Amino acid sequence: MIKIENLSKRFQTEEVETTALNQINLEIKEGEFVAIMGPSGCGKSSLLNILGMLDSPTSGDYYFNDQEVGNQKESQRNAIRKGNINFVFQSFNLIDELNVFRNVELPLTYLNIGKSDRKARVLEVLDRMKIGHRKHHYPQQLSGGQQQRVAIARAVSAKPKLLLADEPTGNLDSKTGLEVMNLLSELNSEGMTIVMVTHSERDAEFAHRVIRLFDGEVMTEKTAKEFATINY
Amino acid sequence: MILNQIIKNKKWYGINTLGIGLAFAVVLIIFTHAQKELSYDRFHSNADNIYRINIEDQQSEGRPPVSGIEGNLIVPLYDKFPQIKEVVRLIHPENTIITAEKNNFSNNQLFFTNKQFFEVFDFKLIKGNRESLFNKPNQVVISKKIALAYFGTEEALGKEIKIAVQYIYAKSGSYTVAGVMENFPDNSHFNAELLFSINNNEDINEYHTFAYLLLEKESNLTSLKKLINAHWKKNTKEGEPEPISQLMPLRDIHLYSHNTDEMDVNGSMSSLIILIVGALIVFLIAFINFTNLNYVQFITDLKDFKIHMINGASYSDLSRIIITRSLIPISFAILLGGLIAYNFDALSGSAFQLNISVFNTLWIALVFYLVFALSSLLPLVTTKVSKDLARSPYQGSKKFVASLLFQFMLSIAAIITTIVLHKQIDLVNDLHPGNEKSSIVIMPDVPYHMIQKYEILKESCLKHPEIRNISAAFYKPGLNMPYSYPIEMEGIDKSVEKKLNMFSIEADFFKLFNIKPLAGSLDMGITSSMSWENIAIKISKYNPNSDQVLEKLEQYNKEHPDFQENYILNKSALKVLGIKNPQDAIGKSFQFNFMAPKLFKKGQVIGVIDDLHYGDMFSIEKPMVLAAKKMFNSTFIAKIDPNRKAEALQVLTKEWHTLAPDHPIKYEFVDDLYEQIYFNQYKEMRALTLFSILSIILSILGMFALSSFSIQHKTKEIGIRKANGSTSLEILMLLIREYTQWVVVAFLIACPIAYYIARDWLRNFAYRIELSWWIFAISGVLALIIAILTVSWQTWKAATQNPVEALKYE
Ligand SMILES: Nc1ncnc2c1ncn2[C@@H]1O[C@H](COP(=O)(O)OP(=O)(O)O)[C@@H](O)[C@H]1O
Numbered sequence A: 001m002i003k004i005e006n007l008s009k010r011f012q013t014e015e016v017e018t019t020a021l022n023q024i025n026l027e028i029k030e031g032e033f034v035a036i037m038g039p040s041g042c043g044k045s046s047l048l049n050i051l052g053m054l055d056s057p058t059s060g061d062y063y064f065n066d067q068e069v070g071n072q073k074e075s076q077r078n079a080i081r082k083g084n085i086n087f088v089f090q091s092f093n094l095i096d097e098l099n100v101f102r103n104v105e106l107p108l109t110y111l112n113i114g115k116s117d118r119k120a121r122v123l124e125v126l127d128r129m130k131i132g133h134r135k136h137h138y139p140q141q142l143s144g145g146q147q148q149r150v151a152i153a154r155a156v157s158a159k160p161k162l163l164l165a166d167e168p169t170g171n172l173d174s175k176t177g178l179e180v181m182n183l184l185s186e187l188n189s190e191g192m193t194i195v196m197v198t199h200s201e202r203d204a205e206f207a208h209r210v211i212r213l214f215d216g217e218v219m220t221e222k223t224a225k226e227f228a229t230i231n232y
Numbered sequence B: 001m002i003l004n005q006i007i008k009n010k011k012w013y014g015i016n017t018l019g020i021g022l023a024f025a026v027v028l029i030i031f032t033h034a035q036k037e038l039s040y041d042r043f044h045s046n047a048d049n050i051y052r053i054n055i056e057d058q059q060s061e062g063r064p065p066v067s068g069i070e071g072n073l074i075v076p077l078y079d080k081f082p083q084i085k086e087v088v089r090l091i092h093p094e095n096t097i098i099t100a101e102k103n104n105f106s107n108n109q110l111f112f113t114n115k116q117f118f119e120v121f122d123f124k125l126i127k128g129n130r131e132s133l134f135n136k137p138n139q140v141v142i143s144k145k146i147a148l149a150y151f152g153t154e155e156a157l158g159k160e161i162k163i164a165v166q167y168i169y170a171k172s173g174s175y176t177v178a179g180v181m182e183n184f185p186d187n188s189h190f191n192a193e194l195l196f197s198i199n200n201n202e203d204i205n206e207y208h209t210f211a212y213l214l215l216e217k218e219s220n221l222t223s224l225k226k227l228i229n230a231h232w233k234k235n236t237k238e239g240e241p242e243p244i245s246q247l248m249p250l251r252d253i254h255l256y257s258h259n260t261d262e263m264d265v266n267g268s269m270s271s272l273i274i275l276i277v278g279a280l281i282v283f284l285i286a287f288i289n290f291t292n293l294n295y296v297q298f299i300t301d302l303k304d305f306k307i308h309m310i311n312g313a314s315y316s317d318l319s320r321i322i323i324t325r326s327l328i329p330i331s332f333a334i335l336l337g338g339l340i341a342y343n344f345d346a347l348s349g350s351a352f353q354l355n356i357s358v359f360n361t362l363w364i365a366l367v368f369y370l371v372f373a374l375s376s377l378l379p380l381v382t383t384k385v386s387k388d389l390a391r392s393p394y395q396g397s398k399k400f401v402a403s404l405l406f407q408f409m410l411s412i413a414a415i416i417t418t419i420v421l422h423k424q425i426d427l428v429n430d431l432h433p434g435n436e437k438s439s440i441v442i443m444p445d446v447p448y449h450m451i452q453k454y455e456i457l458k459e460s461c462l463k464h465p466e467i468r469n470i471s472a473a474f475y476k477p478g479l480n481m482p483y484s485y486p487i488e489m490e491g492i493d494k495s496v497e498k499k500l501n502m503f504s505i506e507a508d509f510f511k512l513f514n515i516k517p518l519a520g521s522l523d524m525g526i527t528s529s530m531s532w533e534n535i536a537i538k539i540s541k542y543n544p545n546s547d548q549v550l551e552k553l554e555q556y557n558k559e560h561p562d563f564q565e566n567y568i569l570n571k572s573a574l575k576v577l578g579i580k581n582p583q584d585a586i587g588k589s590f591q592f593n594f595m596a597p598k599l600f601k602k603g604q605v606i607g608v609i610d611d612l613h614y615g616d617m618f619s620i621e622k623p624m625v626l627a628a629k630k631m632f633n634s635t636f637i638a639k640i641d642p643n644r645k646a647e648a649l650q651v652l653t654k655e656w657h658t659l660a661p662d663h664p665i666k667y668e669f670v671d672d673l674y675e676q677i678y679f680n681q682y683k684e685m686r687a688l689t690l691f692s693i694l695s696i697i698l699s700i701l702g703m704f705a706l707s708s709f710s711i712q713h714k715t716k717e718i719g720i721r722k723a724n725g726s727t728s729l730e731i732l733m734l735l736i737r738e739y740t741q742w743v744v745v746a747f748l749i750a751c752p753i754a755y756y757i758a759r760d761w762l763r764n765f766a767y768r769i770e771l772s773w774w775i776f777a778i779s780g781v782l783a784l785i786i787a788i789l790t791v792s793w794q795t796w797k798a799a800t801q802n803p804v805e806a807l808k809y810e
């Protein structure tokens, strides 16, 4: 599903140039659940942004379903992302002025789906996330765990093929974090490909595979293990 | 959801609604007004080929020409020049009494004219036959309004209207109504309600008339003028100045004619330009505020836009969201602006007499929708939304420097010019004579039979305590009549002819206007009586050597041995005569060589006054000699108790009516009279004041929103600084400096601009205020104070809060 070849990302700010990703190669198959780990600032979010086509690589190629997308125009990438990819963030990123129902409905509104269909799907996914009774609430009125469940509901309501999660449990206590991880793994078992950035070894246990990044580079399994013993 | 939006972003909605609303009102009002001003006299099908002919005035330097022309200059125009197809004359008699159905009326909108009037102009006729109008003598055409006023619902055609004309020109008599016209449209430079017939061959040629020429299409004006001038020159008597013709296109009269003695108050192109530029400035400031606030709002909402995008929104989806959101303040603004515009006349005391059309309202509203809705997309077009979900692209106030600078520059320039205009109008009002101008009542153009009863009127009025004083003068304040005649004075070289302007006054004139002498006294003593003046005129005019009349005068002089002619000079007269010290003129014998030579006796100069400034201030004061001649004093003046104006006016009306039951009293207040003279200048001053206030309010709002936004983004910085020991005051100063430094730069740019505009405007006047530095300084300081207060309001809250709190914020 995903294939990345010699991909680099550099940020040019006024004073310095930062290399966030340096000559990365990786492949992720359909239906996989992959965790990405690494210290802060090593380029995990940058990689996720590129995978989600929110940003383009400075050099290298990115194939999504065998189609080169890294060097496409923004509008092109937007069109491919639509309905295929969605995100879950550490900080939930719900829209404050929309209630739970409207937040979850959001991706469907951009997909030419009829109103009654939309309603049915939103209610279904809300039930599934056990948040249906809160559909008229606004995000500020919910707890962190509830908000993240709404965010996941929104991310999956359009049934995307790829779900990108950037530290989804980072702002949650361990009990609610566990609930969220169970949800993700359930979604994965139904066929959704998931790439998740995490700092938590426990969360990483849910993944089939862990990719470790260090200073913008992917470490081999072996060096990663060695590194882990030094660092953690 | 929309309600949530509005509540959350009330600052954004409020400021934009107010700003765009004011801009919409101003644009709608000024556009409608400009459209009317530019449409004057264009409704005539001949409009392009009609010209008014005037005489250029070569004598008085820089004075605009008089609108009318001597009748005898018109005569050759009828048949001597093939380019001239028709000639229309309009004679406007002052002081008429009209009688219809046994009722007396006084109407100032009446003219005597010839048959061609109805061929050249397109004024609509509702009743009567256009072709046959004025084919018979003594016909009159009246407006719908007059028909209703004089005859009610009865058929007006065929009715009799009598007119009694005070002075000799034009015929008094009985006229038959031959037509009823539609009331003249507002955009006609003159308004006639009654048109009395004259015949082209009638002997009225010595009278001052307005004359309109219908020329052949594409006539060569320069050559026509040359031909006319040459013809006039042939007929000019030796020693008299040759008249030079001026052909003013009909369409230009309203906006470009600055002639004295116009038929109606005219507009002026420069006023119109000030209004249009002012409207553009208000629009620009509102637009700048909108784009700035929009940008700020966009940054605040960027996170939401990113979420939309991640969930599949394309740029066009985002555009739709942004445009939809902008439609709310635009719609409210158009409602608000429309409300202001449609009630503007009521709010402003009918400054413009607007007639706003639905069509204008709709298309201007549409333009506003387009401009503001599309410009709300600017931030989206210039930002990459999808990137950097966590980062805000806000980069301090730098991005807004140019627009803040521009707004403040405009505001400061507007403040400076507004102060200059107010100061100049104040100066003009100070220079004109009279202390409390709102309690001086002028009765202009008094008919001759009332002039004869002046003394009786004065005596009976002064019995009432509400009337403080009564006097009279040659003509009404604001006019500058050129009646200059040669003089001889003791000690002044006779070989070079010296001319002074005659201005006749009544003895109490100086007291009433509170005028003090520079030297000598202003006590006119015993002045000539009306009957003496009548004899003197007779001797001068008809038979100066008739023994009989001379004898009568001798006899009269003997009976009034103490009547001695006293003269008063103004400062400008001293200049002409070459006298430096006013004291030197006192007691000198003085001879005024008036056209009626016996009317002014040889006498002496008893006083010198400063320049009187009785006339308008567009030209410099004439050298004047003031003398007391009752027969000339056709303007009565009353000083009344300012606290009992209504009673005083009642007294005046009552006493007047007792003496002249058939002639209704006409009166005006001096301050109103002068305001009419400076109609355009007052209009410009008021418009500019309004625009300054609007632009300042809008700039303040804009700056307020920007600074509150930037402070919101600075809360953390402030917290860190405070944690590191900065005091609140230091932080306040820091933030104030960020904004106010631009005010200083704006000030430096605004000064020269305002200086040139103000200097240009002051050229209207012969007497000008000085553009002193403090006017500029005050404006700058004012802008600075406004800026500091606006910023501080926001900053103080941020600067004084607990640093821990601030750090928690992020
Ligand atoms: N928009 C940006 N501009 C400049 N530097 C950036 C930007 N985004 C990320 N970086 C830099 O790139 C590096 C990787 O960042 P990121 O991918 O966010 O790391 P992580 O998510 O692993 O903590 C960091 O050094 C960060 O400062």
Ligand SMILES: [Mg+2]
Binding pocket: A044, A045, A046
């Ligand atoms: Mg990160």
